Amino acid sequence: xxxxxxxxxxxxxxxxxxxxxxxxxxxxxxxxxxxxxxxxxxxxxxxxxxxxxxxxxxxxxxxxxxxxxxxxxxxxxxxxxxxxxxxxxxxxxxxxxxxxxxxxxxxxxxxxxxx
Amino acid sequence: xxxxxxxxxxxxxxxxxxxxxxxxxxxxxxxxxxxxxxxxxxxxxxxxxxxxxxxxxxxxxxxxxxxxxxxxxxxxxxxxxxxxxxxxxxxxxxxxxxxxxxxxxxxxxxxxxxx
Numbered sequence: 217x218x219x220x221x222x223x224x225x226x227x228x229x230x231x232x233x234x235x236x237x238x239x240x241x242x243x244x245x246x247x248x249x250x251x252x253x254x255x256x257x258x259x260x261x262x263x264x265x266x267x268x269x270x271x272x273x274x275x276x277x278x279x280x281x282x283x284x285x286x287x288x289x290x291x292x293x294x295x296x297x298x299x300x301x302x303x304x305x306x307x308x309x310x311x312x313x314x315x316x317x318x319x320x321x322x323x324x325x326x327x328x329x330x331x
Numbered sequence: 332x333x334x335x336x337x338x339x340x341x342x343x344x345x346x347x348x349x350x351x352x353x354x355x356x357x358x359x360x361x362x363x364x365x366x367x368x369x370x371x372x373x374x375x376x377x378x379x380x381x382x383x384x385x386x387x388x389x390x391x392x393x394x395x396x397x398x399x400x401x402x403x404x405x406x407x408x409x410x411x412x413x414x415x416x417x418x419x420x421x422x423x424x425x426x427x428x429x430x431x432x433x434x435x436x437x438x439x440x441x442x443x444x445x446x
Binding site: 249258259261272307309320323324325 | 363365367372373374375376377380382421425426427428432433434435436437438439
C-alpha cells in the first residue's frame with residue numbers, strides 16, 4: 217500500500233531555530249505539493265513541484281521558507297529562522313496524471329510548534 | 332478570482348440519517364471538482380472527483396456528489412451516515428494557473444455523527 221511519508225511527525229522548537237521537514241512522495245508520482253493547515257487560515261498551498269521543478273511557491277513567505285526536491289524520492293521544506301506564527305501542521309502530497317485532474321495523496325503531516 | 336465556499340462549518344446529524352454537505356464555487360472557466368475527507372490527526376484522503384461526463388459522481392464509503400453547472404455547486408451526499416463518518420470534509424476546485432493548475436480548498440465542514 218503506497219503512501220506518502222513525512223518526517224518528523226512532531227517538532228517542537230524555539231523561535232529562531234531552523235526547521236527541516238521531509239517528504240517521500242509515492243514512487244512514480246511526478247507532482248509534489250506542500251500545504252500548511254491552521255485553524256485560522258485553513259489549508260494553504262505553499263509550493264508545488266512537477267518533475268522536481270518548482271512550479272509555484274507564491275504561497276510561501278520567501279524570506280524564511282524554502283522548498284526543494286533534491287531527487288525524485290525526497291522533498292524538503294525548510295524554515296529559517298522559525299517564528300511562533302509558523303506553528304501549524306504541514307502536509308506534503310503527491311500525485312500523477314493530467315494537470316489539474318490528479319488525485320493528491322496526502323502524508324500524515326508534520327505538527328510544528330514554535331515556542 | 333476563483334474561490335470555494337462551504338457555508339456550513341459544522342453539520343451535526345444522527346446516525347443512519349441522510350446528510351448533505353454544501354459546496355459552491357466561483358470560476359469563469361471550466362474546473363475540476365473534488366471532495367476530500369480528513370479524519371482526526373490524519374492527512375486528507377480523496378472521496379470523489381468530477382472531471383467530466385456524468386454530473387453524478389460516486390465515491391468511496393457510500394458518498395456521492397452532483398455537479399450543477401448552472402448553480403455552480405458540487406454538494407456531497409450520503410443517504411445513511413455512520414459514526415465512523417465523523418470527520419472534516421473539504422471541497423476543492425482545480426483551476427488553471429498559467430501552465431498548470433492549482434487546487435483551491437474550501438474552509439471545511441465538520442460532520443459530527445451522533446448515536
